Amino acid sequence: MADNGEVEFPILCETCLGENPYVRMTREPRGQECKICTRAFTVFRWLPGRGMRYKKTEICPTCAKLKNVCQTCILDLEYGLPVQVRDAMLGQQDTVPVQASNRRDYVAKLENSVNAGLIDFSGKAQPAARQQLRHMARSEPYYKRNRAHVCSFFVKGQCNRGNECPYRHEMPDSDSELARQNISDRYHGSNDPVARRMLDRTAKRTDRLAPPTDKSITSLFATNLPENITQKDLHQHFAAFGELKSVIMVPKNSCAFINFKSRAGAETAAQAAQDTGCIVNGSPLKLTWGKSKPKGPASELAQKSKNTAAVPPPGSQTSSDLYPSQDPTAQGSSVK
Ligand SMILES: [Zn+2]
Numbered sequence: 001m002a003d004n005g006e007v008e009f010p011i012l013c014e015t016c017l018g019e020n021p022y023v024r025m026t027r028e029p030r031g032q033e034c035k036i037c038t039r040a041f042t043v044f045r046w047l048p049g050r051g052m053r054y055k056k057t058e059i060c061p062t063c064a065k066l067k068n069v070c071q072t073c074i075l076d077l078e079y080g081l082p083v084q085v086r087d088a089m090l091g092q093q094d095t096v097p098v099q100a101s102n103r104r105d106y107v108a109k110l111e112n113s114v115n116a117g118l119i120d121f122s123g124k125a126q127p128a129a130r131q132q133l134r135h136m137a138r139s140e141p142y143y144k145r146n147r148a149h150v151c152s153f154f155v156k157g158q159c160n161r162g163n164e165c166p167y168r169h170e171m172p173d174s175d176s177e178l179a180r181q182n183i184s185d186r187y188h189g190s191n192d193p194v195a196r197r198m199l200d201r202t203a204k205r206t207d208r209l210a211p212p213t214d215k216s217i218t219s220l221f222a223t224n225l226p227e228n229i230t231q232k233d234l235h236q237h238f239a240a241f242g243e244l245k246s247v248i249m250v251p252k253n254s255c256a257f258i259n260f261k262s263r264a265g266a267e268t269a270a271q272a273a274q275d276t277g278c279i280v281n282g283s284p285l286k287l288t289w290g291k292s293k294p295k296g297p298a299s300e301l302a303q304k305s306k307n308t309a310a311v312p313p314p315g316s317q318t319s320s321d322l323y324p325s326q327d328p329t330a331q332g333s334s335v336k
């Protein structure tokens with residue numbers, strides 16, 4: 001039943017479809033075997049815009065629905081992310097058998113429930129994990145991904161087709177890495193170098209939020225503040241994690257110091273940001289831990305100010321605040 005002729009439109013992400021939603025497609029019933037379940041399915045082909053390469057569906061609609069992925073690029077339909085990234089973040093297991101012969105039966109058995117909409121893929125996701133995925137996702141379709149592949153002869157300096165060459169005469173980039181990946185690996189969410197890189201980046205952000213060994217640090221440093229954010233917004237958001245001593249905004253530098261009364265409050269806030277990102281009024285802020293109280297002379301302080309965007313005026317270290325709140329404007333003006 002993989003191909004009953006009722007399929008009118010493939011399951012595609014916005015990027016693969018291209019800029020024109022009314023793009024003309026050719027349709028070939030039972031045109032190819034699905035790269036996952038090996039059953040014949042209706043293959044669609046189309047050109048997703050000028051200067052792009054022809055695209056076609058690679059897996060059947062049932063396999064796509066089973067994982068909520070695009071039939072062509074195998075990226076998640078909701079977030080545009082590799083299956084491996086999505087499943088790692090959601091703590092989801094791959095349930096489709098890896099052995100091709102078993103895959104066929106597995107998918108065939110699930111076909112009716114999938115088509116009846118009985119399998120709700122995304123319903124299981126935790127709200128916090130969803131938010132983090134949204135944070136990692138691209139907000140716009142990424143049409144560059146549809147460009148012609150890089151010419152392998154050109155890369156070796158051997159292409160003599162010149163302007164007639166249908167491939168791209170450029171050195172390879174990360175897009176071509178995506179193109180080289182094996183579809184089944186990407187579907188199962190394993191061995192995916194692009195996913196690996198994204199997860200590593202997230203892990204690095206996690207490192208950044210690891211509590212510093214200096215237990216006297218009870219402050220977090222927020223950057224990337226949107227223009228419309230107020231001190232009250234920040235106060236409201238962070239007070240949920242622990243009692244605040246002060247919130248000092250430096251609008252000029254789009255940053256703020258969040259000073260907690262206790263270490264526990266700062267740790268709870270950092271943990272929450274690590275788990276779900278730090279979203280205030282719908283805008284993602286970047287959060288790091290505050291630095292240890294500078295001990296050196298003023299010159300060293302000045303040196304540090306180059307790296308930390310804002311620094312307390314010399315002499316203010318006597319306060320127990322990491323970055324004291326008495327004179328926020330002085331903080332802003334001390335920068336640069
Ligand atoms: Zn399939």
Ligand SMILES: [Zn+2]
Pocket residue numbers: 012013014015016017070071072073074075
């Ligand atoms: Zn796609």
Ligand SMILES: [Zn+2]
Pocket residue numbers: 151152153154159160161162165166167168169
């Ligand atoms: Zn070429």
